[in-house]
Amino acid sequence: MVENTFRCEQVWREVSNYIDGEVDAALRSSMDEHFRTCKRCASVLAGTRNVVQLYGDERMLDVPAGFSRRLEKRLENRLTHDSAVKGSRWSSWSAWLVPVAAMALIAGGLLLTNNLTHWHFVRSQHAEPAYKIPPDLVVVVSDGAKLFHVPGCPFIHDKASERTMTAKEAMQEGYVPCTRCLRQYLKTGMSGHSATEVAEGGRVEEEEREETLSVAGH
Amino acid sequence: MTLTNPTHDAAREQDLILQVQRGQSELFYELVRPYERRVYAAALAILRNEQDAEDTAQEAMLKAFANIRQFRAEARFSTWLIQITVNQALMRRRRERTVPMEGLDNRRDVSDNENEYAPRDFADWREIPSEALERKEVRQRLAEALATLDRKYREVFVLRDMEHLNIQETAEALGITVASVKTRLLRARLMLRDLLAAGWEQGWFSRLPFEKGNKPW
Numbered sequence: 001m002v003e004n005t006f007r008c009e010q011v012w013r014e015v016s017n018y019i020d021g022e023v024d025a026a027l028r029s030s031m032d033e034h035f036r037t038c039k040r041c042a043s044v045l046a047g048t049r050n051v052v053q054l055y056g057d058e059r060m061l062d063v064p065a066g067f068s069r070r071l072e073k074r075l076e077n078r079l080t081h082d083s084a085v086k087g088s089r090w091s092s093w094s095a096w097l098v099p100v101a102a103m104a105l106i107a108g109g110l111l112l113t114n115n116l117t118h119w120h121f122v123r124s125q126h127a128e129p130a131y132k133i134p135p136d137l138v139v140v141v142s143d144g145a146k147l148f149h150v151p152g153c154p155f156i157h158d159k160a161s162e163r164t165m166t167a168k169e170a171m172q173e174g175y176v177p178c179t180r181c182l183r184q185y186l187k188t189g190m191s192g193h194s195a196t197e198v199a200e201g202g203r204v205e206e207e208e209r210e211e212t213l214s215v216a217g218h
Numbered sequence: 219m220t221l222t223n224p225t226h227d228a229a230r231e232q233d234l235i236l237q238v239q240r241g242q243s244e245l246f247y248e249l250v251r252p253y254e255r256r257v258y259a260a261a262l263a264i265l266r267n268e269q270d271a272e273d274t275a276q277e278a279m280l281k282a283f284a285n286i287r288q289f290r291a292e293a294r295f296s297t298w299l300i301q302i303t304v305n306q307a308l309m310r311r312r313r314e315r316t317v318p319m320e321g322l323d324n325r326r327d328v329s330d331n332e333n334e335y336a337p338r339d340f341a342d343w344r345e346i347p348s349e350a351l352e353r354k355e356v357r358q359r360l361a362e363a364l365a366t367l368d369r370k371y372r373e374v375f376v377l378r379d380m381e382h383l384n385i386q387e388t389a390e391a392l393g394i395t396v397a398s399v400k401t402r403l404l405r406a407r408l409m410l411r412d413l414l415a416a417g418w419e420q421g422w423f424s425r426l427p428f429e430k431g432n433k434p435w
């Protein structure tokens with residue numbers, strides 16, 4: 001081994017930065033000098049470079065068989081659903097709000113004043129799979145709210161704490177479907193407004209309540 | 219595929235992003251498709267379970283879709299996507315707490331400098347050519363070697379050297395300092411180098427398709 005300005009340990013400490021071009025010119029030239037004369041460090045450099053080159057290769061990114069197909073399918077489910085919801089979000093939603101508000105008025109104060117009762121009512125209703133939400137539909141839940149939504153629903157309570165899961169998982173965790181974005185699934189076999197739908201109209205989350213009340217007040 | 223013009227690809231990507239942001243949802247898969255393997259690898263590095271990684275990769279894609287309007291053109295789309303994935307994977311790991319004490323060492327930058335790693339093998343390096351990666355068995359060996367690294371080294375290495383995030387981006391994705399990324403990266407690379415050297419002894423690469431004159435022995 002040739003006497004060097006550098007000790008091998010110093011070279012090892014910097015070899016990774018050297019490869020990444022993260023050493024200044026002075027350090028680089030001292031290291032170049034060292035690599036020329038020290039076989040040990042030359043081996044460390046060559047091997048480290050080899051590691052970076054091999055693992056950096058696209059071919060190292062293996063995915064399980066069928067991965068792409070499953071991903072595409074899940075995206076497709078969700079995106080198709082999204083455009084369906086998006087297309088109707090504002091137009092049919094406001095149209096739908098009126099009958100619910102009307103129902104609320106007809107029912108008197110009951111629906112709006114006794115949230116808790118209806119909460120339980122809804123929960124027990126929902127314990128049975130009364131609606132036809134696809135179990136693997138991707139939905140969003142958030143802290144401090146009991147509803148689950150289609151991602152992007154304007155009524156998601158706290159967007160910062162959003163979590164994504166399937167509808168099945170959400171229901172298992174005790175969440176109930178948002179009547180706005182998941183309305184299309186909430187129809188039961190009953191004619192007109194189902195019990196679920198009416199009850200849902202009365203149980204509203206914090207930010208939704210005001211809105212429903214103000215509509216009902218008109 | 220590797221022959222396509224990168225400038226054209228970048229322009230196409232910008233275009234796709236804009237269109238998806240304007241509501242052309244059906245183009246989203248085309249937009250993310252080039253990164254699906256990287257997204258999966260990032261999730262796998264953190265979760266170490268194929269099923270969880272796949273699920274998280276899908277969730278991350280959906281999350282990216284849901285937030286596509288928040289994407290700003292100053293960032294690289296791939297980086298943004300990987301960061302969402304890392305985030306989802308870390309959240310999942312915290313939620314499931316599959317490994318006791320998870321989350322403790324990852325956020326702590328102290329002790330990275332304690333007991334520095336010294337290379338063990340100093341024999342002339344026998345180059346493993348990239349062509350060797352054509353063999354699934356070789357890829358598997360490399361993946362196994364990587365899997366033996368401690369989490370904090372493995373995560374940094376995967377994001378930096380396999381996902382090709384830069385050092386700053388890696389630091390941000392994992393919530394650690396730049397200095398910490400550098401230290402861990404060094405160590406991960408040196409450890410892998412020793413593991414590959416030992417792999418030679420175990421005959422991992424014995425039947426490599428070396429070109430003429432490139433035989434290491």
Ligand SMILES: [Zn+2]
Binds near residue numbers: 011038039040
């Ligand atoms: Zn040396």
Ligand SMILES: [Zn+2]
Binds near residue numbers: 153154179
């Ligand atoms: Zn909703």
